[in-house]
Structure formats: structure tokens, C-alpha cells
Amino acid sequence: MACRPKRRALSPVPPALGDEEKEDEVEEVDEDDSDEEEDEEDEVINEEVNIEFEAYSISDNDYDGIKKLLQQLFLKAPVNTAELTDLLIQQNHIGSVIKQTDVSEDSDDDVDEDEIFGFISLLNLTERKGTPCAEQIKELILRLCDKNCEKSTAEQLDRLFNDAARPVGFLLSERFINVPPQIALPMHQQLQKELAEAHKTNKPCGKCHFYLLISKTFVEAGKSGSKKRRSSQNKEELMFANAEEEFFYEKAILKFNYSVQEESDTCLGGRWSFDDVPMKPLRTVMLIPGDKMNEIMEKLKEHLSV
Secondary structure, X not given: OEEOOEOOOOOOOOOOOOHHHHHHHHHOOOOOHHHHHHHHHHHHXXXXXXXXXXXXEOOHHHHHHHHHHHHHHHOOOOOOHHHHHHHHHHOOOOOEEEEEOXXXXXXXXXXXXXXXXXXXXXXXXXXXXXXXXXXXXXXXXHHHHHHHOOHHHHHHHHHHHOOOOOOEEEEEEEEOOOOOHHHHHHHHHHHHHHHHHHHHOOOOOOOOOEEEEEEEEEEEOOOOOOHHHHHOOOHHHEEEOXXXXXXXXXXXXXXXXXXXXXXXXXXXXXXXXXXXXXXXXXXXXXXXXXXXXXXXXXXHHHHHOO
16 A cells, blocks of 8 residues: 655754755845745645555554554543553454555664554454453443433443444544545455454454444534534534544444543644644544445545545
8 A cells, every 4th residue: 555645744854955055055144044944844844755554464563553543542531552452462363554665774764664653453342341441441432422412322322332232343543643544445445354254254353233433533622512512513513633534424323522622632742723723632432333334435435545
């Protein structure tokens, strides 16, 4: 899978200059230097680099990277991300990690060949009933649903979590912010194939009647208010960190948002704004029927094929 993301400049460094150019720069130094530096920073931020990614099966070497991405999702929520990471590695018949293709030893980029840029997997919450981290995830979602939704919605979700005949799979698709959404299409397609094979061979995870998804979203500051409004936020008002998750949102039978404004989103870094408009970070919970996944995959193909 080949993608060309833009480099996200955290500490912009002006492009290197030749000797003659350096001399000219010294002669032309004046009070406009600050403006020139800003222009150079913009050039660096907009610099496009070619990076190729490949998908690999999840392995023990991916522990630190997966855990870091899970912490980016859950922030300070009381979920044992270490145990969750272990479970995802143990069930490596499903799921993939994204790594940079063929990092050469003489590469100028300081990139660890085992560094992961994203992953996709699924934890069957129904099969894992009684497992501490699975119970923590369900308790977290139920508590937040009760806080942000009508009582009937929370009761509906509680019934689904306890319905052994209709398993709920917790879908995890996390990546760093500078990895483009086009990579999501083959990752989701491969996961669906692996889940179908697991169901066919009676392996863990198998077929899920529902998919639970927690999406990193943002809304313009000041636009989330009452409980009713938080549970029925218009899609047009939400901005998704993983753009493709809008298509999951459209098919969800249950959805609500909760704020993570007070939690430090250090993995993403910086203060969020779009077009100089301050944004409030949220998490959007969605429950999607399993029989809607084919429609979602078609939407992904329509919008993300390259």
C-alpha cells in the first residue's frame, strides 16, 4: 500500500542552503527576517514527502506501538490498555499493523523498522466476557451513555452487551494523524476477510452482530451543550480524525458523543483548530449492525480508492 502523506512539522527547520545562498542571506538580513522565517516555516509544513506503508500481521514487537495508539484513544479513561494490547497480540489471526516499507540502514530518516504508524483489529466483547479490560470498556461506555443519552438508550445498550446470542465486536482502527485515510480501505477489507475466515473456522472473534466503535472527533467550541444535543450531534458539525469513520456514523443505530476536553491529548499534540476556529475534542461512540458492513465497505471503496 503506497500513500503520500504530508509531513507534520512540529519544529520547522528551514531548507538547507548552498554556500553562495548562505552568503546572500547574511547580506540581506534586516527587520523583515521574522516574516521570511514564517514563510520558510510554511514551506516546510507544506513539503510533501514520499512514504510507502505496508500492512503486517500483529506480532510481539508491536506491543509498545499498539499500546501508545490505544492510550491516544482512551486518554485517562480507566481501561487497562496493557492487557488490551496483550489480547490483540494473542489473537493475531486477525488484525494488521501499518509500518514504513523497507527502512534501509543508510536512510537519513530516524525511523525504527518496528515503529508502527497505525493498526486495525477487533475485540469480541461478548466472547471476552469476564476479562477485566473487556468489562472496563463496557462499563466505560455504559457510564458515558447514561450520562450523555436518554435513559432508554443506555438501557438498550446494556441489553445488547448482555445478549450472548448477538455478539458485539469492539472495532479498533487507530493511526497517527499524518497517515492519510486512503490506507483505511485495504486495512478494513483485510479485517473483514479475516473475520469471515475466523467465523468459518470457529476461531475467536468470528462473526459479530454489532460493531462498537469509538471515534476521535471534534466540534466547534461552544456547539455541544445539552444531553439531548450531545446524543444527536449533527454529522455536519462533527469533524472526524479518521475521515472514513463518517461512513460508519451514517449507519450507526446508536451514537453519542462525550467530551475529552479536560484530558491531555498528548499523543496528538498541540491545540486543535481548523481555519483558526477553536475545536473541542470529543469521542463519538457508535454501534453499527453487522449487516451494514458491506454497505460501508462499498462507501469506502467509492471515496478512498486510489
